[in-house]
Amino acid sequence: MGLRDDLERYREVGEKRRQDLAAFIQYGDLGNSRRDAVRIPIKIVDLPEFVYDRRDMGGVGQGDGAEEGDPVGQPQPGDGDEDGDPGEEGGDHEYYEMDPEEFAQELDERLGLDLEPKGKKVVEETEGDFTDITRTGPSSTLDxxxxxxxxxxxxxxxxxxxxxxxxxxxxxxxxxxxxxxxxxxxxxxxxxxxxxxxxxxxxxxxxxxxxxxxxxxxxxxxxxxxxxxxxxxxxxxxxxxxxxxxxYPEVVETPERNVVVVNIRDVSGSMRQQKRELVERTFTPLDWYLQGKYDNAEFVYIAHDAEAWEVDREEFFGIRSGGGTRISSAYELAAAVLEQEYPYSEWNRYVFAAGDSENSSNDTEQQVIPLMEEIPANLHAYVETQPSGNAINATHAEEVERHFRNSDDVAVAYVTSPDDVVDAIYEVLSTEDES
Known part of the structure; x- marks a missing residue:
């Protein structure tokens, strides 16, 4: 085996030592990843390298003049001194990068899913092999x-x-x-x-x-x-x-698999840091998954308190407001954006919302549920993030679940801690898989 084979072997070992996918989703640092590259920590594996023998430094008989019996050098922290506490520092990490397609494939295997994306009317024309024949053409293509x-x-x-x-x-x-x-x-x-x-x-x-x-x-x-x-x-x-x-090349026509994902997040005063983190930990893997499944994926991020507005991805997970809550405002904006830019005849649609289930009086029953029924989508989902358990007025998720209990295109999931995130993702994606 040569050095190249050794390096490849070390890379394989590194991949095996990377953090488990479920543990990464639940507790890993998602912020180090990009939309097109999921970076999962791995324990550093030192690659082989050449080092000089310290005994040869300076040559024979060219020491620094120390007397016989003098200590060669002062002990350094971490070199085995009795006062040290070995093992207190965390190990260094590097990252194993996977693209969203690989992430989606591995998540399918991890969760036992088999979601097959649907093609829409937009047709993608590509050039295949030179298998078709015509009576005219450039001399270079003469058969x-x-x-x-x-x-x-x-x-x-x-x-x-x-x-x-x-x-x-x-x-x-x-x-x-x-x-x-x-x-x-x-x-x-x-x-x-x-x-x-x-x-x-x-x-x-x-x-x-x-x-x-x-x-x-x-x-x-x-x-x-x-x-x-x-x-x-x-x-x-x-x-x-x-x-x-x-x-001349055969023209291959395939239905292009387009998807638009509308992410809706409650940013009202009750959505404190822990709740916001649970939203990010649930929505980010869903974004990666759908981006990996579809040919063309676009994302719409909507934040709301009593009113709704469109934001970019960075603002979506960090923004915090202090107003009240009217979830229907977000669905009204989502309906307008989808109607204008993403017709259902050409786009697969996913509408995901998350919050602590607190909503203004009667808004869920009178406004949100009718809007969900009016917006055609592959899947509607609501994820409740309530770390302390259900608050007295946190009834939105229950109302949605009760109304759509016989529907195969609406999912409701509950997240009280990072331990629940993978189960919530499974609940959302398995609902689409079954439908």
């Missing part, structure tokens, strides 16, 4: 093999054993007309004009060599065109312009 085959077939169809036909003209009593009829019956592709010219060139004293055609056929060996080509080779092939065909 020479096909051209040769067509010419060869014509050669085989037009060619015949001329000497064999001339012998038929030597049958006593036969003339051009009789020989032509005989040739046709023998499937010999000879023209009447050729026979007449050959007969005129034949000396008169040779026109009665054979008493009958049977005697001629028994005495003269008939060589097929294929046999003659193998024996003599080919001097020319009769190509024609209509034989020319040009290759």
């Amino acid at each position: 020479f093999e096909r051209l040769f085959k067509e010419g060869l077939k014509r050669k085989m169809a037009m060619d015949f054993d001329e000497e064999y036909v001339r012998e038929a003209l030597r049958v006593d009593g036969w003339g051009p007309a009789t020989v032509y009829e005989w040739a046709r019956s023998e499937h010999i592709p000879v023209s009447r004009a050729w026979i007449e010219n050959a007969y005129e060139d034949l000396p008169a004293d040779e026109r009665d060599r054979w008493a009958s055609v049977e005697e001629m056929e028994a005495s003269v060996e008939h060589e097929t065109t294929a046999q003659r080509i193998r024996r003599e080779g080919l001097e020319e092939i009769p190509f024609r312009s209509e034989d020319e065909r040009y290759r």
Whole structure:
């Protein structure tokens, strides 16, 4: 094994030592990842390297003049001094990077999911192999093999054993007309004009060599065109312009799998830091997963208290407001954005909302639920983040779950701690998988 093999082996070991995917989702630092690259910590594996033998430093007899018995150097912290506390510092980490597609595949395996993205009406045209044929095109795409085959077939169809036909003209009593009829019956592709010219060139004293055609056929060996080509080779092939065909790439049409994910988050005064962190820990893996599953993924982030507004991804997880809560304001904005920019005929839609389930009086029943029913989507989901358990007025999730209990496109999940995050993700994605 060479050094390159050793390095590859160390990389494989590093991948095996990376943090478990579920533990990463529940407790890992999601902020080190990007939308297109999921960075999962791994324990550093020191790669092999060359080091100098410290005994050779300075050369023999070139010490710094220390007297015999003097200490060579002062002990350093961590070198085994008795006052130290070994193991207190955490190990260094590097990162194993996976793209969203790999993340989605591994999450499917981890959770036992098999979500198959749906294609919409938008058609993606790509060029496949050069398997289609056309009558015109640039000379560089001329199909020479096909051209040769067509010419060869014509050669085989037009060619015949001329000497064999001339012998038929030597049958006593036969003339051009009789020989032509005989040739046709023998499937010999000879023209009447050729026979007449050959007969005129034949000396008169040779026109009665054979008493009958049977005697001629028994005495003269008939060589097929294929046999003659193998024996003599080919001097020319009769190509024609209509034989020319040009290759061009096959047009492959596939339904493009587009998805838009609308993430809605409560940023009212009751959504304190721990609740916000649980939202991020749940929504971020969902974003990675759907981005890995679909060809084209776009994300819309909506924050709301009593009013709703669109934000970017960075603001979405960090923003904090101090107002009240009216969840329907977010669904009203989501409906407007989807209607204008992401028609359901062309886009798969996911509408995910999260908060502590606190909502203004009657807003869930009178506004939110009707809006959820009016917005066509592959899946609606609400994730309740309530670390201390349900508050007295935290009823939104329960109301949504009760109303949509028989629906196969609405999921409700409850997260009270990071331990619940993976189960919540499974609840959301398995609902889409089943539907």
